Amino acid sequence: MTNRRIFFLLLPLLLIIGHDVAAQKKKSTQKKSTKKAAPSKKKKQAETIDTIGSRIVVITSDFKPSLQNAAKINFTAASSVADTTKIPLSYKVPSSNLFFSYEPISIQPLAMPADSGLAWINQHQIKLGAGNLSTFFGEGRFSFGDGKKSITTLQADYISSKSNLFAQQFSKLNLDVISIFNSPKNIEWTSHAYFNSITQYKYGYKPSTLSFTKDQLKQIFNTVSLQVGAKNSTANEAGVNYHPQLSYYRFTDNNSGSENNVIFKLPIEKVFSKIMSFKLTFDADIANTKLPTATINNNLFSLNPAVIFSTPNFILNIGLRPSWDNNRYTMLPNFIAEGKLSNSPLTLQAGWDGNLQKNSYRSLIAYNPWIGPFSTILNTQINQQFIGVKGNSGNHISYNAKIAFQQLKNQPLFLNDALDGKTFNTIYESSMNAVKIQ
Numbered sequence: 001m002t003n004r005r006i007f008f009l010l011l012p013l014l015l016i017i018g019h020d021v022a023a024q025k026k027k028s029t030q031k032k033s034t035k036k037a038a039p040s041k042k043k044k045q046a047e048t049i050d051t052i053g054s055r056i057v058v059i060t061s062d063f064k065p066s067l068q069n070a071a072k073i074n075f076t077a078a079s080s081v082a083d084t085t086k087i088p089l090s091y092k093v094p095s096s097n098l099f100f101s102y103e104p105i106s107i108q109p110l111a112m113p114a115d116s117g118l119a120w121i122n123q124h125q126i127k128l129g130a131g132n133l134s135t136f137f138g139e140g141r142f143s144f145g146d147g148k149k150s151i152t153t154l155q156a157d158y159i160s161s162k163s164n165l166f167a168q169q170f171s172k173l174n175l176d177v178i179s180i181f182n183s184p185k186n187i188e189w190t191s192h193a194y195f196n197s198i199t200q201y202k203y204g205y206k207p208s209t210l211s212f213t214k215d216q217l218k219q220i221f222n223t224v225s226l227q228v229g230a231k232n233s234t235a236n237e238a239g240v241n242y243h244p245q246l247s248y249y250r251f252t253d254n255n256s257g258s259e260n261n262v263i264f265k266l267p268i269e270k271v272f273s274k275i276m277s278f279k280l281t282f283d284a285d286i287a288n289t290k291l292p293t294a295t296i297n298n299n300l301f302s303l304n305p306a307v308i309f310s311t312p313n314f315i316l317n318i319g320l321r322p323s324w325d326n327n328r329y330t331m332l333p334n335f336i337a338e339g340k341l342s343n344s345p346l347t348l349q350a351g352w353d354g355n356l357q358k359n360s361y362r363s364l365i366a367y368n369p370w371i372g373p374f375s376t377i378l379n380t381q382i383n384q385q386f387i388g389v390k391g392n393s394g395n396h397i398s399y400n401a402k403i404a405f406q407q408l409k410n411q412p413l414f415l416n417d418a419l420d421g422k423t424f425n426t427i428y429e430s431s432m433n434a435v436k437i438q
Contacts, residue, residue, distance in 0.1 A: 120147020135161040145180075152179045167201040167217045186234045192227040202370050205421040217422065220254040221365055241269040251362040259361040261287040279306045279319075289361045294375040300325055300358050306334055313340040323356050325379050330356070332383070349388040349402065356381055359412060364426065368414050372423030378410040384436070404436040 122143045129137040137159045145151040160171035176194040183189065201217040231243035249261040267281040281304040289296040306319025319334035332354030340347045357380040364371060388402030411432045414424040 120145070120151065133161050133163050135159070148182065150179070150181050152177070167203065167214055170198070170200040172199075173197045182233060186232060186236075188231050188233040190227075190229045190231075192225070194223075194225050196223040196225075197221070198369070200369065202422040204370070204416075212420075212422065218254065219369065221369070222252050223362065224250040235271075239271045241271070243267050249362060251360075251365075253365075255292065257289075257291045257361065259287060259289040261285070261360060261362065275309055275311055277308045277310070279308060280304070285358045287358075287360050289377065291361070291373065291375075293373045296375075296377050298326065298358075298360065298377050298379070300356060300379055302356060304334060313342075314338070317351075321354060325356055325381070330381065332356070332381075345391040345393065347390050349390065350386070352383075352385050354381070354383040364412065368424060370422070370424055371414060371426050372417055374426045378412075378428045380411050381409040383407045386436075388438075400438075402438040404438070406434040406436055408432040408434060 122145070123141075124143070125139075125141045127137075127139040129135075131137070137157075139157040140155070142154045143152065144154075155176040156174065158171070158173050160169070162169035174194065174196050177192070179191045181189045198219075198221045200219050201214070202219065203217075205212070225247065227245060227247040229243060229245035232241060235241070243265075244267075245263075245265045247261075247263040249259070249263075251259040251261070262284075263286075264284045265281070266283075267279065269280075270278045272278065283300075283302045283304075285300040287296075287298045289298065300323070302321055302323040304319060304321050306317055308318075309316045315336075315338040317334065317336040321332040321334050323330045323332060333352045334354070336349070336351035336353065338347055338349050359377050359379050361377070364377075384404045384406040386402055386404035388400065390398070390400040392398040408429070409431060411429045413427050413429055415427060417423045417425050
């Protein structure tokens with residue numbers, strides 16, 4: 001604000017003040033004149049008349065207005081210290097006694113229907129049939145037990161057929177009994193007994209050139225077996241699972257051939273955590289075969305220690321198989337890995353596995369019932385490297401594809417006997433490579 005503006009603002013105020021000062025002086029002179037004398041009215045009016053001359057007032061000022069410094073509030077970014085003190089609070093809850101004027105109805109438990117998937121029902125079934133070529137068929141299945149403490153199933157089946165051609169007939173009879181018993185100490189006992197009888201005749205020859213009687217072509221193979229096993233039905237405090245099994249096989253034919261076979265298996269598993277466990281399996285297979293041509297002892301022992309790492313998306317089995325094949329020591333690998341692909345139902349498989357396949361008179365007859373006399377039995381050593389994929393599509397379709405490259409030693413092969421044309425000679429291939437697609 002300039003000095004000129006201040007002057008014009010104060011000028012009216014000064015004029016008013018000057019006018020008030022003149023009026024006050026005039027009043028004071030009038031009072032003095034009235035005290036001295038009392039002149040006439042005309043003279044008095046003449047004397048009171050006065051004039052105020054014009055005046056000029058100049059005000060000069062160097063005042064410069066300015067604002068007073070205001071106190072500013074400063075804020076800091078540091079947060080307040082948390083109060084961690086605990087104030088003990090005590091509450092006094094008065095005890096109240098409630099009295100009801102009515103008696104509550106007693107609770108009565110209702111029986112819940114058992115799950116259909118777990119309910120054990122004893123069922124019995126008999127099936128009979130007949131067809132051409134004089135074929136007769138019969139089958140029966142029966143079950144017993146309560147489903148909790150004991151379960152027993154009995155199965156029997158028979159089939160026979162006879163052609164119009166010479167020595168073209170066969171018959172098969174099977175009897176099978178399986179029992180499971182649960183002991184109070186959470187041990188599950190299993191027993192399996194069966195009898196199998198097969199009657200058939202050799203074929204492949206030319207009756208016009210070679211002459212055999214029916215008894216010379218007839219073959220009867222009988223197998224009697226008894227198996228006993230035990231395993232813990234629930235997890236124990238030591239975290240060890242076991243399942244020992246002892247089996248005995250008696251195999252005979254109608255040509256003075258027989259074989260006694262004892263097999264013992266002892267798998268043990270120790271669980272260390274959710275992802276790590278240790279497995280150890282001991283196998284002993286002892287066989288004694290008596291044939292008209294030779295007596296053969298064939299024994300096989302093996303161990304299989306393995307460490308297993310298992311997660312929902314990955315499984316790794318690291319193990320070895322030291323084996324003794326008739327006093328011949330062999331170390332075989334046992335490495336298997338499975339991994340699930342992310343965001344995919346596919347699981348990849350890869351491994352390097354080896355094992356010894358036990359060959360016996362009973363197993364060779366099961367594969368080729370028309371083999372001729374032999375004097376030796378060798379076990380087959382199998383090494384394989386495989387890759388595969390498995391998975392599922394929806395809730396009802398699952399698939400598993402695998403390709404393996406195998407190296408086999410002492411693989412049994414069968415060649416036609418050129419002398420009579422009705423049997424096969426058994427030979428063993430010392431080294432063989434194979435591709436297996438599954």
